[in-house]
Amino acid sequence: MAGKAAAPGTxxxxxxxxxxSLFDDPENLQKNWLREFYQVVHTHKPHFMALHxxxxxxxxxxxxxxxxxxxxxxxxxxDAMKEYNRARVYLDENYKSQEHFTALGSFYFLHESLxxxxxxxFKAKKYKKVTGKEIYSDTLESTPMLEKEKFPQDYFPECKxxxxxxxxxxxxxxxxAFDLVNxxxxxxxxxxxxxxxxxxVYSGVRHKALGYVLDRIIDQxxxxxxxxxxxxxxxxxxxxxxVETLCTKATMQTVRAADTNEVVKLIFRESDNDRKVxxxxxxxxxxxxNQEVFRDNNGTALLEFDKELSVxxxxxxxxxxxxxxxxxxxxxxxxxxxxxxxxxxAWCDRILMSLSAKELVLRSESExxxxxxxxxxxxxxxxxxxxxxxxxxxxxxxxxxxxHVHKCCVVQ
Numbered sequence: 001m002a003g004k005a006a007a008p009g010t011x012x013x014x015x016x017x018x019x020x021s022l023f024d025d026p027e028n029l030q031k032n033w034l035r036e037f038y039q040v041v042h043t044h045k046p047h048f049m050a051l052h053x054x055x056x057x058x059x060x061x062x063x064x065x066x067x068x069x070x071x072x073x074x075x076x077x078x079d080a081m082k083e084y085n086r087a088r089v090y091l092d093e094n095y096k097s098q099e100h101f102t103a104l105g106s107f108y109f110l111h112e113s114l115x116x117x118x119x120x121x122f123k124a125k126k127y128k129k130v131t132g133k134e135i136y137s138d139t140l141e142s143t144p145m146l147e148k149e150k151f152p153q154d155y156f157p158e159c160k161x162x163x164x165x166x167x168x169x170x171x172x173x174x175x176x177a178f179d180l181v182n183x184x185x186x187x188x189x190x191x192x193x194x195x196x197x198x199x200x201v202y203s204g205v206r207h208k209a210l211g212y213v214l215d216r217i218i219d220q221x222x223x224x225x226x227x228x229x230x231x232x233x234x235x236x237x238x239x240x241x242x243v244e245t246l247c248t249k250a251t252m253q254t255v256r257a258a259d260t261n262e263v264v265k266l267i268f269r270e271s272d273n274d275r276k277v278x279x280x281x282x283x284x285x286x287x288x289x290n291q292e293v294f295r296d297n298n299g300t301a302l303l304e305f306d307k308e309l310s311v312x313x314x315x316x317x318x319x320x321x322x323x324x325x326x327x328x329x330x331x332x333x334x335x336x337x338x339x340x341x342x343x344x345x346a347w348c349d350r351i352l353m354s355l356s357a358k359e360l361v362l363r364s365e366s367e368x369x370x371x372x373x374x375x376x377x378x379x380x381x382x383x384x385x386x387x388x389x390x391x392x393x394x395x396x397x398x399x400x401x402x403x404h405v406h407k408c409c410v411v412q
Contacts (some may be wrong), residue, residue, distance in 0.1 A: 032214050
């Protein structure tokens with residue numbers, strides 16, 4: 001039976017996971033990843049579960065098709081998921097379309113004890129009862145049960161073929177209607193460029209794209225409901241501020257390319273102590289001598305440099321972060337806690353919500369702590385991203401004031 005007797009209501013589990021690494025090294029990584037994921041499911045026993053994946057299928061989707069099929073089949077039929085008798089899976093497999101492909105995968109699982117759950121049909125503009133297990137792939141554009149968009153190419157002209165975009169679905173549980181948005185925003189193409197300004201030019205691109213998504217999901221086409229946006233936001237620490245803090249007593253050496261005079265490397269050395277190298281910075285190198293600073297006390301000393309969400313403080317809410325930066329972890333299956341020295345570690349993977357969704361989540365925070373915001377697989381290699389989850393309960397009657405508006409329980 002899902003849920004605990006001591007905590008009434010509907011248990012919800014939201015998970016975001018950039019899974020690209022799993023398909024580049026499926027033999028070593030998928031088993032560990034699934035084991036850790038199932039453990040979180042077992043611990044929180046959700047009635048309703050959403051898993052939002054980014055980079056689904058890895059860097060080469062065509063070559064990974066068999067691994068994709070195996071991964072989906074495992075999730076739908078494993079013993080750990082046997083009590084979830086209804087499911088919806090939306091996979092963007094249209095990898096030949098440069099115009100549309102996002103590599104997003106959204107999974108939704110419904111526990112057998114959960115009654116009266118409805119999903120919104122965006123074309124018919126009404127809710128439909130969810131039964132059975134269904135998988136949708138290829139051209140999701142024609143599926144009325146979701147909205148999908150890829151960001152325009154001019155948002156990030158540096159990238160010849162970006163796969164960034166979002167998928168939105170709408171659900172109604174216990175008279176509570178809400179949108180779930182799977183999102184993947186633009187990365188930092190160069191550490192050197194990110195370091196030049198504060199905030200970085202890449203931060204501005206992500207700000208523009210996220211603003212577009214938020215405007216889109218509250219526009220006039222549909223009734224407004226609360227929403228959760230979770231995925232790989234690629235939020236980075238303010239690079240200039242971080243480097244200045246980590247290298248307070250260091251002197252900087254600039255290395256330029258002989259032919260173009262372009263800056264290709266920055267080397268920060270201690271002024272004394274035999275001029276010890278503290279940090280080396282290249283386009284895809286962030287090599288700091290002491291990784292413990294990113295792990296100590298879950299990296300909380302660096303949260304002051306996590307500024308990208310502040311622009312949206314009037315529109316988005318996030319629970320306090322108490323887990324270490326979720327990216328970029330080593331993809332060596334024997335290394336569970338080691339960061340790669342390619343980027344400055346950052347909290348890329350997040351679960352954000354509208355202010356009305358915040359009320360829904362925190363309403364369930366009673367004497368017993370039933371709201372958890374954490375990462376998955378802290379000591380296990382999960383690929384270059386650690387999945388992040390939010391577990392909470394929709395309190396009984398939480399959606400009752402709006403039931404007449406959503407009409408969830410009368411529209412088939």
